[in-house]
Amino acid sequence: MVTIKDVAKKAGVSSSTVSRALSGKIPVDEKTKERVLAAVKELNYQPNALAKGLKEGVTGTIGLIVPNICNPVFPLVSRGVEDTARKHGYTLILCNTDEDINIEKECIQKLRKQWVDGIILAASGRDDSHINELKASGLPMVLLIRKLGDEVDAVVIDNKKAAYQAVRYLVDTGHQRIIAVIGDTTLPLYSERFQGYCQALEEAGIVPDPSLVIKVPDNESCYDAIYRLIKKGVKADAVFALSDPRALEAMRAVKDAGLRIPQDISVVGIDNLQFTPFLDPPLTTVSQPLYQMGEAAAERLISIIKGDKSPPYINVMETRLIIRKSVECRTSNKIMQL
Amino acid sequence: MVTIKDVAKKAGVSSSTVSRALSGKIPVDEKTKERVLAAVKELNYQPNALAKGLKEGVTGTIGLIVPNICNPVFPLVSRGVEDTARKHGYTLILCNTDEDINIEKECIQKLRKQWVDGIILAASGRDDSHINELKASGLPMVLLIRKLGDEVDAVVIDNKKAAYQAVRYLVDTGHQRIIAVIGDTTLPLYSERFQGYCQALEEAGIVPDPSLVIKVPDNESCYDAIYRLIKKGVKADAVFALSDPRALEAMRAVKDAGLRIPQDISVVGIDNLQFTPFLDPPLTTVSQPLYQMGEAAAERLISIIKGDKSPPYINVMETRLIIRKSVECRTSNKIMQL
DNA sequence: CTGAAAGCGCTTACAG
DNA sequence: CTGAAAGCGCTTACAG
Numbered sequence: 001m002v003t004i005k006d007v008a009k010k011a012g013v014s015s016s017t018v019s020r021a022l023s024g025k026i027p028v029d030e031k032t033k034e035r036v037l038a039a040v041k042e043l044n045y046q047p048n049a050l051a052k053g054l055k056e057g058v059t060g061t062i063g064l065i066v067p068n069i070c071n072p073v074f075p076l077v078s079r080g081v082e083d084t085a086r087k088h089g090y091t092l093i094l095c096n097t098d099e100d101i102n103i104e105k106e107c108i109q110k111l112r113k114q115w116v117d118g119i120i121l122a123a124s125g126r127d128d129s130h131i132n133e134l135k136a137s138g139l140p141m142v143l144l145i146r147k148l149g150d151e152v153d154a155v156v157i158d159n160k161k162a163a164y165q166a167v168r169y170l171v172d173t174g175h176q177r178i179i180a181v182i183g184d185t186t187l188p189l190y191s192e193r194f195q196g197y198c199q200a201l202e203e204a205g206i207v208p209d210p211s212l213v214i215k216v217p218d219n220e221s222c223y224d225a226i227y228r229l230i231k232k233g234v235k236a237d238a239v240f241a242l243s244d245p246r247a248l249e250a251m252r253a254v255k256d257a258g259l260r261i262p263q264d265i266s267v268v269g270i271d272n273l274q275f276t277p278f279l280d281p282p283l284t285t286v287s288q289p290l291y292q293m294g295e296a297a298a299e300r301l302i303s304i305i306k307g308d309k310s311p312p313y314i315n316v317m318e319t320r321l322i323i324r325k326s327v328e329c330r331t332s333n334k335i336m337q338l
Numbered sequence: 339m340v341t342i343k344d345v346a347k348k349a350g351v352s353s354s355t356v357s358r359a360l361s362g363k364i365p366v367d368e369k370t371k372e373r374v375l376a377a378v379k380e381l382n383y384q385p386n387a388l389a390k391g392l393k394e395g396v397t398g399t400i401g402l403i404v405p406n407i408c409n410p411v412f413p414l415v416s417r418g419v420e421d422t423a424r425k426h427g428y429t430l431i432l433c434n435t436d437e438d439i440n441i442e443k444e445c446i447q448k449l450r451k452q453w454v455d456g457i458i459l460a461a462s463g464r465d466d467s468h469i470n471e472l473k474a475s476g477l478p479m480v481l482l483i484r485k486l487g488d489e490v491d492a493v494v495i496d497n498k499k500a501a502y503q504a505v506r507y508l509v510d511t512g513h514q515r516i517i518a519v520i521g522d523t524t525l526p527l528y529s530e531r532f533q534g535y536c537q538a539l540e541e542a543g544i545v546p547d548p549s550l551v552i553k554v555p556d557n558e559s560c561y562d563a564i565y566r567l568i569k570k571g572v573k574a575d576a577v578f579a580l581s582d583p584r585a586l587e588a589m590r591a592v593k594d595a596g597l598r599i600p601q602d603i604s605v606v607g608i609d610n611l612q613f614t615p616f617l618d619p620p621l622t623t624v625s626q627p628l629y630q631m632g633e634a635a636a637e638r639l640i641s642i643i644k645g646d647k648s649p650p651y652i653n654v655m656e657t658r659l660i661i662r663k664s665v666e667c668r669t670s671n672k673i674m675q676l
Numbered sequence: 677c678t679g680a681a682a683g684c685g686c687t688t689a690c691a692g
Numbered sequence: 693c694t695g696a697a698a699g700c701g702c703t704t705a706c707a708g
Binding site for chain 2: 278
């Protein structure tokens with residue numbers, strides 16, 4: 001490795017001068033500067049970020065902790081984060097936790113050892129202790145996808161509302177018996193979406209029917225459950241899935257059970273993933289601004305890193321119903337009203 | 339931040355002893371060790387990775403450079419890399435380059451400044467100079483998805499073969515007029531797959547028809563091109579798409595143009611992405627072992643970092659035809675022969 | 677087994 | 693404007 005000393009020697013100056021010529025913060029004679037820059041170029045000198053970080057106490061790196069980059073919402077989110085980070089000269093360290101609280105803790109520790117300047121955390125939300133600890137440590141952080149009280153910065157959507165938008169549309173188009181595909185409701189994300197489902201139903205005077213609610217753990221397909229439910233002959237006219245991948249599985253199950261979408265059963269999802277317009281039928285869903293959420297989280301984090309002391313802010317981003325072809329209008333009446 | 343000195347003071351020893359007690363490489367009196375460990379725990383001491391890295395010349399970080407984490411092959415790949423990295427105690431720095439040669443260079447520079455212990459590079463393959471430079475610098479590296487000669491370690495699939503497997507299956511099931519959806523053939527990845535297409539055709543005595551070849555830039559949908567081709571009334575009995583996302587777009591276009599899959603037109607892809615079994619019809623495709631490729635690349639990189647001096651090795655991983663329902667057998671004859 | 681010292685490669689107050 | 697020196701937080705030969 002070529003160091004600042006090598007450059008200094010080649011340019012015939014001290015390393016202090018090299019450092020100053022490079023940083024530009026302190027005036028250096030034009031001539032010397034030129035000599036230094038020439039030497040830098042000739043030797044292809046790269047300042048050692050470790051040494052710089054050790055001295056200055058900042059590293060220009062930020063950590064992004066996600067449950068699983070293979071969950072299709074996270075690539076876009078992390079792209080938003082990375083693009084924004086790069087724009088500001090920061091570098092991204094990525095960790096997957098599989099929502100395992102221990103891995104989450106381990107990641108946070110590792111990032112702290114690495115002296116990241118801040119952390120963006122898309123946590124599972126099963127346990128908060130380590131997040132509060134992190135917050136208390138004073139390291140800049142912002143939560144993503146989920147929030148934690150009002151004391152920690154966060155970029156989120158209103159999950160209840162997103163689900164409400166989807167189910168409300170189903171209700172408005174005349175659906176009454178709506179299957180809900182829900183995840184592990186101990187996770188706030190899922191319980192909130194379930195609440196949105198219930199609210200839309202209740203507003204329409206429909207009592208949620210527990211036999212229509214399917215709860216599937218994250219790592220399990222909902223295909224079987226839906227297939228069986230329909231084969232059993234349950235009365236249903238729609239499926240609300242809490243995510244697009246779930247909606248996709250549901251569509252397959254519905255079709256394999258011999259029903260048509262949307263003529264027999266309508267389907268809606270949440271996410272608006274890339275592939276949804278191409279499904280058969282194109283999926284009606286509620287979009288989350290995933291890339292923008294990543295951007296917003298990174299912008300906020302970086303502003304905190306740079307000294308912004310404004311109070312914690314929960315940035316609730318807008319979701320939007322995307323109407324495609326997977327929902328059929330079941331009452332001509334209702335159409336008039338819409 | 340609590341430093342080694344704080345621990346030393348609390349334990350009543352020198353920082354050298356703290357360091358030794360923690361590393362375990364040099365014997366320390368049991369009693370003192372206990373005191374040190376107690377102090378570490380009490381103060382919640384985290385060694386500063388920057389200082390350690392600066393002193394030791396290794397950082398325990400590796401860089402992963404991908405074109406775009408939103409391209410659905412990369413989440414799995416990067417997951418394989420990250421899991422393996424973590425298993426060995428390494429941390430992952432992620433960069434997206436959008437196949438922009440300048441961003442690629444910039445990323446490499448940044449990673450070097452950061453003193454990563456090695457780099458895994460899923461490069462675009464448009465330009466090699468910086469890769470050769472990187473190789474020459476002696477920093478451990480392995481190429482992923484694409485290779486570069488035989489002088490640089492790489493983990494790849496045989497793209498030509500993968501395409502051949504897909505198209506050969508089409509040919510064997512009696513297809514003659516096969517539309518090829520191909521990307522920018524200046525990229526080796528795509529030109530190789532195109533070669534596989536041609537080879538399968540030629541082996542069957544079919545002359546590739548240029549009017550059936552659709553070339554679409556990476557950032558553009560192939561929907562319109564296919565839709566128009568079919569609407570124009572082109573004679574075709576199958577579509578070979580060089581990736582599953584392309585196959586998905588193709589399916590939509592074929593259906594929207596009024597033809598049925600697979601009765602009128604069969605479709606095959608490459609990738610075997612998560613969503614493909616759920617499509618309508620479930621997509622026949624060629625699987626790439628994406629996660630395992632990430633794993634293999636990381637394992638190889640780490641072994642190089644740890645001093646493995648074996649000559650460069652091109653690890654060509656197996657692809658496999660996954661038969662589902664998007665291809666119809668067009669000749670009863672052929673069935674007998676299979 | 678343990679401590680004092682040197683040094684990893686930078687940056688920046690301190691003198692000049 | 694410039695250089696010598698101190699120091700960021702570690703690790704490890706060097707003495708003892």
